[in-house]
Amino acid sequence: MARLRSGHEFVCQGSKSLSYEAFEREVQACARGLMALGVSRGDHVAILMGNRLEWLIADFAICSIGAVMVGLNTWVTAHELAYLLEHSDTRVLVTSGRFLKYDYLLMLAEIRRLAPAALAGLRHIVLTDENPASTGSLSWSELLDRGRQTPVAQWQAAASAVQPTDVCYLLYTSGSTARPKGVLLQHGPMIENMWHIGQRQHVTTSDRLWLAVSLFWGLGCENALFNIMTHGATLVLQEHFDAQEAIALIDRSRCTLFYGTPNMVTALMATPNFSALGLGQMRGGATIGSPEQIQRLIDAGLHDICNIYGLTETYGNCHVTDAGLPATLRLRSVGQALPGNLAHICNPLGDEELPVGEIGEIRIEGRVLLGYYKDPQATALAFDTNGYFRTGDLGHVDAEGFLFFKGRLKEVIKTSGMNVSPVEVEEVLLSHPEVLTAYCVGIDGMEGEDTMVAAVVVLKPQATLSEKILRDLCVQRLARYKCPKKILFVDEAQIPLTTTGKVKKNEIARLFET
Numbered sequence: 001m002a003r004l005r006s007g008h009e010f011v012c013q014g015s016k017s018l019s020y021e022a023f024e025r026e027v028q029a030c031a032r033g034l035m036a037l038g039v040s041r042g043d044h045v046a047i048l049m050g051n052r053l054e055w056l057i058a059d060f061a062i063c064s065i066g067a068v069m070v071g072l073n074t075w076v077t078a079h080e081l082a083y084l085l086e087h088s089d090t091r092v093l094v095t096s097g098r099f100l101k102y103d104y105l106l107m108l109a110e111i112r113r114l115a116p117a118a119l120a121g122l123r124h125i126v127l128t129d130e131n132p133a134s135t136g137s138l139s140w141s142e143l144l145d146r147g148r149q150t151p152v153a154q155w156q157a158a159a160s161a162v163q164p165t166d167v168c169y170l171l172y173t174s175g176s177t178a179r180p181k182g183v184l185l186q187h188g189p190m191i192e193n194m195w196h197i198g199q200r201q202h203v204t205t206s207d208r209l210w211l212a213v214s215l216f217w218g219l220g221c222e223n224a225l226f227n228i229m230t231h232g233a234t235l236v237l238q239e240h241f242d243a244q245e246a247i248a249l250i251d252r253s254r255c256t257l258f259y260g261t262p263n264m265v266t267a268l269m270a271t272p273n274f275s276a277l278g279l280g281q282m283r284g285g286a287t288i289g290s291p292e293q294i295q296r297l298i299d300a301g302l303h304d305i306c307n308i309y310g311l312t313e314t315y316g317n318c319h320v321t322d323a324g325l326p327a328t329l330r331l332r333s334v335g336q337a338l339p340g341n342l343a344h345i346c347n348p349l350g351d352e353e354l355p356v357g358e359i360g361e362i363r364i365e366g367r368v369l370l371g372y373y374k375d376p377q378a379t380a381l382a383f384d385t386n387g388y389f390r391t392g393d394l395g396h397v398d399a400e401g402f403l404f405f406k407g408r409l410k411e412v413i414k415t416s417g418m419n420v421s422p423v424e425v426e427e428v429l430l431s432h433p434e435v436l437t438a439y440c441v442g443i444d445g446m447e448g449e450d451t452m453v454a455a456v457v458v459l460k461p462q463a464t465l466s467e468k469i470l471r472d473l474c475v476q477r478l479a480r481y482k483c484p485k486k487i488l489f490v491d492e493a494q495i496p497l498t499t500t501g502k503v504k505k506n507e508i509a510r511l512f513e514t
Contacts, residue, residue: 001020001229001230002021002023002024005019006019006021007021008234009234010023010228010229010235011236012235012236013239018053023056028061030057030058030061030144031060031061031065031155032146032150032154033145033150034067035147035158036149036150037138039067040065040067040158041066041158041161041166042066042067044090044091045062046070046085046088047059047069047072047093047215048094048096049095049099050096050099050239051212051214051220051237051239052128052239054140058094059225064162065158066161068167068168068170069168069169069170070170071172071216072172072216073172074216076107078106082111083118085121086117086118086121087182088170088182090121090122091121091122091123091124092122093126094140095127095128096127126140127139127140128140162187163187164186164189165186165188166187167184168187169221170183170373171183171185171218173312181375181378182372182373182374183313185222185315185370190222190315191226192340192367193317193318194226194227194230195226196338196339197223197317197320198230198231198233200306200322200335201227201285201304201323202284202304203227203233203257204233205232206256207228207233208233208235208254208256208257209227209234209236209255209256209257209259209285210249211225211237211238212240212246213241213264218310218311218312222312222316223310236249236253255281255282256284257282257283257284257286258279258282258284258287258297258302259287260287261288262289262293265287265293279302283302284302284303284306285302285304285306286307287305287306288308289437291331292430293436293437294307295327295331304323304324306335307334307335308321309334311391313382314341314369315367318343318364321333321335322335329402332404333403334404334405335402335403336403337364337366340366343364343401343403344364344386345358345363345395345397346363346388348394348409351385357396357397359395359396359421360396361391361392361394361409362391362403362405363386363390364388365388368389392410393405393406393408394406394407394409394423407421407422413441415452415453420453420482424482425438425440425482426440428473428478429470432465434464434465435457435460436463437457437495439455439495439508440484441508442509443512453481453482453484454488454512455487456508457488458490467487467489471483471487486512
């Protein structure tokens with residue numbers, strides 16, 4: 001891309017900007033600097049900072065020499081950081097030192113004091129911002145200086161040895177219910193899958209993608225980053241999401257593509273300058289959420305917005321709706337499988353495939369993770385006897401291969417001896433024009449009673465809706481055992497979210513305890 005788009009802007013952050021050619025020069029200097037530190041093929045190098053130019057430069061530098069980039073969650077605690085650094089076998093950590101309220105240097109000092117074994121394999125820390133003198137670390141500028149003193153031929157030899165099947169990324173799952181698992185991803189599938197994602201979104205060299213979702217998240221460093229890179233477009237970084245600044249940035253930077261979650265959309269539309277600026281020149285991009293949540297973006301001018309489906313393990317997305325499809329289909333379906341992937345809808349209790357239209361577990365054949373790092377048992381459990389990756393999600397496909405997501409398998413509610421899909425109930429609630437969003441969960445019944453179906457509902461502004469109206473709607477559309485016995489109206493801000501903006505379904509039930 002540096003040869004094809006040499007002078008074209010690849011990335012900008014604030015007042016800083018790099019063309020494709022300039023970015024390649026920075027990447028090469030950083031890669032040679034890492035080699036001067038002894039980093040070689042297969043070594044693990046971690047990145048811990050917000051969305052910055054240095055994140056991207058380090059990422060491409062690491063991968064260019066056959067090393068493995070370890071993406072670390074910027075909201076990490078000292079306890080979590082100790083686990084991730086030790087489990088990932090990180091040799092070099094590239095960090096800003098601090099990010100928002102998080103002091104990573106203080107965390108590292110605490111780990112050295114309380115759990116020094118976790119840092120036994122860590123040989124170098126590279127600081128982009130802080131003075132390294134007092135920490136025994138290396139500054140970012142020193143790293144690049146060392147790189148410029150390392151022979152180019154040495155870097156070229158390392159780069160030419162990298163193969164499509166080599167591991168490029170080690171990304172960790174959110175770990176909301178257990179220890180996070182390390183997902184191993186390869187060079188070839190990463191580039192190919194993201195090319196196809198960009199094709200579905202009709203990305204061109206003139207597009208400018210606003211990126212405030214964290215780069216350590218698959219949506220950022222898998223999906224958005226390589227989507228833009230493979231299409232010669234431009235990435236506009238926001239170091240961390242701030243709704244008011246985002247509206248100004250989107251307008252000022254003439255962004256055309258949106259990447260974000262429903263809670264981000266809500267925050268953007270609540271800012272004082274949204275009524276004046278809106279979402280500027282944006283035309284499309286990618287999002288997740290209910291049909292009503294996606295419709296909000298279409299109403300705001302993003303007529304080409306795409307609905308997406310996938311996991312970190314499936315290289316960000318395995319399904320994307322084409323931007324040229326009718327909006328009605330993009331609202332409800334997550335699209336057909338990307339070329340090179342195939343969805344199988346199987347009986348969750350076995351491996352037999354179910355007929356078209358029947359709900360079962362979504363299993364993916366094609367571009368999926370190589371395995372979970374240092375966890376052969378989890379890797380074995382992740383695949384069925386046919387070699388298909390078990391997503392743990394429910395859905396069905398129609399005759400044309402369009403996939404319809406129906407929730408998480410582990411979120412199925414068992415009540416009165418029957419299974420209830422939360423998404424089925426949510427779809428009925430969302431069909432009411434005054435409902436903004438809804439989430440269905442199982443809650444404990446009274447002593448001796450069965451699990452109850454319950455729903456949390458967020459109404460649209462100025463809406464006045466009674467629980468009885470929604471109950472009657474459910475009775476008309478659902479079998480009795482599927483109808484929520486409790487409905488709780490809440491503000492959207494009360495919905496518990498992960499650090500990456502996903503709804504914590506396992507915490508929704510707690511809202512009924514207050």
